[in-house]
Amino acid sequence: MSVAKRPADPKRKAPKGAARSERNWRHPLRSWLGSHRASARQALHQVRSYPFSSVLTVLVMTIALALPMGLSVLINQVEQLGVNWQKAAQISVYIEDGVSKERQQEQLAAIKTLSGVANAQLLDKELALAEFQQHSGMGDALLQLSYNPLPSVIVVTPSSIEGGAAALEPLRDRLAAIDGVEQVQIDLLWVERLAAILGMLERFTGGLGLLLIIALLLVMTNTIRLAIESRREEILVVKLVGGTDAFVRRPFLYIGVLYGLLAGVMAWLLLAAGLAWLNVTVQQVASLYQSDFALIGMPWPDGLTLVMGAMLLGLVGAWLAVGQHVRAIEPS
Amino acid sequence: MIRFERVSKRYPNGHQGLDNLDLHIRSGEMVFITGHSGAGKSTLLKLIMCMERPSSGAVHVGGQNLQELSSDDIPYLRRQVGVVFQNHQLLFDRTVFDNVALPLVINGTPPDEVGRRVRAALDKVGLLSKEGSLPIALSGGEQQRVGIARAVVHKPALLLADEPTGNLDPALSAEIMALFEDFNRVGVTVLIASHDLPLIAKLDHRMLTLDQGRLITDGE
Numbered sequence: 001m002s003v004a005k006r007p008a009d010p011k012r013k014a015p016k017g018a019a020r021s022e023r024n025w026r027h028p029l030r031s032w033l034g035s036h037r038a039s040a041r042q043a044l045h046q047v048r049s050y051p052f053s054s055v056l057t058v059l060v061m062t063i064a065l066a067l068p069m070g071l072s073v074l075i076n077q078v079e080q081l082g083v084n085w086q087k088a089a090q091i092s093v094y095i096e097d098g099v100s101k102e103r104q105q106e107q108l109a110a111i112k113t114l115s116g117v118a119n120a121q122l123l124d125k126e127l128a129l130a131e132f133q134q135h136s137g138m139g140d141a142l143l144q145l146s147y148n149p150l151p152s153v154i155v156v157t158p159s160s161i162e163g164g165a166a167a168l169e170p171l172r173d174r175l176a177a178i179d180g181v182e183q184v185q186i187d188l189l190w191v192e193r194l195a196a197i198l199g200m201l202e203r204f205t206g207g208l209g210l211l212l213i214i215a216l217l218l219v220m221t222n223t224i225r226l227a228i229e230s231r232r233e234e235i236l237v238v239k240l241v242g243g244t245d246a247f248v249r250r251p252f253l254y255i256g257v258l259y260g261l262l263a264g265v266m267a268w269l270l271l272a273a274g275l276a277w278l279n280v281t282v283q284q285v286a287s288l289y290q291s292d293f294a295l296i297g298m299p300w301p302d303g304l305t306l307v308m309g310a311m312l313l314g315l316v317g318a319w320l321a322v323g324q325h326v327r328a329i330e331p332s
Numbered sequence: 333m334i335r336f337e338r339v340s341k342r343y344p345n346g347h348q349g350l351d352n353l354d355l356h357i358r359s360g361e362m363v364f365i366t367g368h369s370g371a372g373k374s375t376l377l378k379l380i381m382c383m384e385r386p387s388s389g390a391v392h393v394g395g396q397n398l399q400e401l402s403s404d405d406i407p408y409l410r411r412q413v414g415v416v417f418q419n420h421q422l423l424f425d426r427t428v429f430d431n432v433a434l435p436l437v438i439n440g441t442p443p444d445e446v447g448r449r450v451r452a453a454l455d456k457v458g459l460l461s462k463e464g465s466l467p468i469a470l471s472g473g474e475q476q477r478v479g480i481a482r483a484v485v486h487k488p489a490l491l492l493a494d495e496p497t498g499n500l501d502p503a504l505s506a507e508i509m510a511l512f513e514d515f516n517r518v519g520v521t522v523l524i525a526s527h528d529l530p531l532i533a534k535l536d537h538r539m540l541t542l543d544q545g546r547l548i549t550d551g552e
Contacts, residue, residue: 031440038437049425237421240381241435241482242411244404331383 035247043254046227054259057223061263061310064216066270068209069306073271073298075201081293089191091156091168093175094183099152107178108154116171118159125152151182213313220259220317224252228325235329248329249322253315260314264307271306272298333359333490333521334380339389341375341545349375351545352389357523359489362516364532365525367542373525376542377492380523381413382406394489411439414483414520418495420475422467428454428478429463435486453481457511473504480511484520491515493524497531505531 111120128150175184279295286293334357341349378384391398436446457477497505516522539551
């Protein structure tokens, strides 16, 4: 580096000073990248110079992100459980008392040939009683009975429950028409209720998410507004030496993205930890219902979406703030 | 380089900054503007920098009618001009190096060239050893020289200074003026607003005197 030689340089080049100070077109990409790197570094510097308020901002954003995202992940996973249950949706075909075992087998065979039937299983009345005694907790009381009150049942699994109970009506009629069938019951109501409840929860989560996103944008906008105010002097100087509005805006946009990134990652960690913590009790409850259901935690794609979305929200919030405030600061 | 044609500037509060001013400063000149405070010195510099717009008349800088510049063009005008302020306008949370580098960072100069040019400018004002210091650690005269280094680091064709020796003792003031003369000698047009008449009188340059926004003497 020939620092000592430099002062002689302007002598030769001074008459072309104006031309020399124009933008250096030979390195437009490098200039652009360099300028962005400088903006990013400034953003980092700004966030680090106000650690307390930065941490608070990130925490508020984290909670605003984690709450709706967590609910949505939970609902999604319960919905998948619902899908499994739907597969188990059944039509119970009660056989008239007194129908012979051979006739029951014929009925079963007939039902299996019907279209719309995925599977059918005969639950003979003695078997039904044994199962009921075992699981209902009323085993001793049942032993007092002198006869078996339970009917034989053919449990039919429909191949599709699309369209709900109404769509199963034709199948029910055909089942009811079989000789020796006393009653046909579609056990679909609870599946429909579950779907309705999940739909309601989903809508609630959507509304809550919308409100929290608005809150998050307001927090971001206010944070950036304060950052702009705290650097008013600097903005004036930058504008005086030829900084464009875009140049002045850029570090603040980076601050928004940086806050978004931090809050997104924090929310991801919080959700992953929270779901793991919840999973312990969920598995306990599930095992009591003879289910091996477990939360699958925070899926990768959801986490990435969360972080990207948070960065985008940070950017939008910052943009809203700089749009208003940067133009208003002019040297005079 | 600079041409004012019947330029008036009246502020919203009724103060007449400039009154029907005609002025021509040629490329390569070194010119002092004097006058009492409120005579219009600062207004004149602000019009050249597009920090203010004239109420009437036209200001040309480097052949460009400033009236025709949109607000998006103004930053590019300012990049052609170096400005030195009385109160330095340094950023106190940045090092001397970063302060001087600001105009180069703004116009997108590649980093290695930034380093070279900043050190050349600091060397010129005799502060090469202070590049890593914060401005607060420097004396008033040194801070002003950092301001000058920042004003010339991007090699502007035009250098403006508003009371650059306002807070300095006579010896330091003379040093600063000598620096401006050095820049002028290599072809930079220099325009200095100052009311330090004893100092200006010692230097042999064109002197404009303003009074209530009018040009009363032009010592060409």
